[in-house]
Amino acid sequence: MMIQRRTQAERREGTIRKLLDAATETLIDVGYAEASVQRICARAEVSQGALFRHFPTREALMVAVGEDIGAQLLERYRERFEDIPRGDDDLVHAMRLVRDTCRSRLNQAWYELSMAARTHEHLRNGLRPVGRRYHDDIATLARKLLPDAAARLGPTFDVLVGTIIAVFDGEVVHRFVLESPEEDDARLEILTGAVRMLARPT
Amino acid sequence: MMIQRRTQAERREGTIRKLLDAATETLIDVGYAEASVQRICARAEVSQGALFRHFPTREALMVAVGEDIGAQLLERYRERFEDIPRGDDDLVHAMRLVRDTCRSRLNQAWYELSMAARTHEHLRNGLRPVGRRYHDDIATLARKLLPDAAARLGPTFDVLVGTIIAVFDGEVVHRFVLESPEEDDARLEILTGAVRMLARPT
DNA sequence: GAAGATTGCGAGTGGTTGCTATCTATGTTA
């Protein structure tokens, strides 16, 4: 039964895409350890043989998932950064954007990979360039959105951006065990105020 | 062959302690998923039957490990907080203490449990009270160490403490994939400056 | 010291794991 005529490249890309998406969703649902090739393949509606045709090991698939997630998250940032209206409160919007992205579904998969990378050397090595690119690209984007503050702060600006992301990533990790929305909101305000103070000319 | 005369309670406590310590070390070494009962028991030099005599499931053991780690981390904070010399730079010392503790071996095990809690409901429920107590006790300790700032800031002080911890926890998670010591040090300085600014009277 | 309770042991349970080998189906090239 022939459904449709496709080139080899199309077939290949199609199943790889299905596998990456299924792996990402499985990662979000059950975490790295329980994201078995069986589960991923079942979700992708593809056989295990197909998976191992395109990825030599499960870990290699996970590295590819990491690259894919990194690209998607960056794209997400790019789109929403552009949508932020320039003005006095663009910093507030930017802070909210970072927090929302850290809490996004997609980012949960990234946490799973990061954590697994701690104890899995291959994964760590594979994820490192992705992490670096992600880090740098976000700094570039932020400079584009807040050029005045960037110019004023110089290299400190990048550190500040990294710190804001670190705050919200840390917050999310805490939330895995214990949620405290009021404190989170208070933190967002304090943090915004502190950044505004640092970013303003002395 | 009788080695030593011990009460039942001593025997019991002894093997439980061995299991908790072995489980903690195994968590640090291979992560939550690979910390199997086999591995833990081998490390504790105790049979699997002994483990399941004291803990109904592996997850129950992990909750107990979480409680134990929480107590140890708090004790660590308590000791080192007391050692900080009061003076102009006590804030610097406190910040360094928080960062060091976040990077400590013991805290790696806590990250493993926190992350696993995201997808394991029982673990999350068991860890929640531990997390809450840990959170509150640290805030209390910090108020004791920095009474002036605490008085000046009111409830904001607790949020600030939580934020500092969040920064370093987030930093550690980033470091699992990508290390950047220079940025980390720059962040520590900026953060200390910002906190000092916030904590000083306006 | 006998009886009873608690604790520790280790073989065995069914189930899942990542991965391979073999085969068929589909697309490409001559």
Added chain:
DNA sequence: TAACATAGATAGCAACCACTCGCAATCTTC
């Protein structure tokens, strides 16, 4: 269209998983 390359499916592998069970060792109580 014949020969070949690529892609996908299926069954099966040894290793490991959390957990159970009957028994032996140890401690407590009388």
